[in-house]
Amino acid sequence: MLRIIGYIIGIVVLAVAGILAVAAFQPDSFRIERSAVIDAPPEKIEAILTDFRRAKEWSPWEELDPNLQRTIGGAETGVGATYAWSGNNDVGAGRQEITAVEPGKLVRVNLEFERPMKTVNTVEYSLQPEGDGTKVTWAMFGPQPLIGRAFGLFMDIDAMVGKDFEKGLSNLKALAEQP
Numbered sequence: 001m002l003r004i005i006g007y008i009i010g011i012v013v014l015a016v017a018g019i020l021a022v023a024a025f026q027p028d029s030f031r032i033e034r035s036a037v038i039d040a041p042p043e044k045i046e047a048i049l050t051d052f053r054r055a056k057e058w059s060p061w062e063e064l065d066p067n068l069q070r071t072i073g074g075a076e077t078g079v080g081a082t083y084a085w086s087g088n089n090d091v092g093a094g095r096q097e098i099t100a101v102e103p104g105k106l107v108r109v110n111l112e113f114e115r116p117m118k119t120v121n122t123v124e125y126s127l128q129p130e131g132d133g134t135k136v137t138w139a140m141f142g143p144q145p146l147i148g149r150a151f152g153l154f155m156d157i158d159a160m161v162g163k164d165f166e167k168g169l170s171n172l173k174a175l176a177e178q179p
Helices: 002-024 042-049 052-058 146-152 157-176
Strands: 029-038 069-074 081-086 093-102 106-115 119-130 133-143
Touching (some): 042 052, 052 069, 052 157, 133 157
Antiparallel strands (some): 119 133
């Protein structure tokens, strides 16, 4: 019986070591992005993105927790504006701060998650004129630690987060296209 348990433990150890070895060769950074064309000028979209008080109107995560606790601080809008949240397991907890705005072109945000796991990433909203509207590209990127690379072997993080970006862009489109 002890021999069987020893074999099982050995197999588990080898499997974990194999997964970590494969994960070690995965990229040590990630980038997730989605785009949508919105029939509104860049300035109107930028005004929504740089005002965290408006997050409830378009963020795909706001509706996942009716008891979400939010703290908006720093500058009222633009560089220095902050938004901290704490919620259920669907939304976790963290803080974001607008770190750069290139008028009509780019909004950059430092994003720090506390839960479900501590990470620091960058979010960028790029705004490019397209026809009578604006192409908005929502990107998130940052370092990919070994544990994240291991999870990535079994879960498609791009697809999981990407669907949230798509929903958020759809919400943003509906909001920005209102007269």
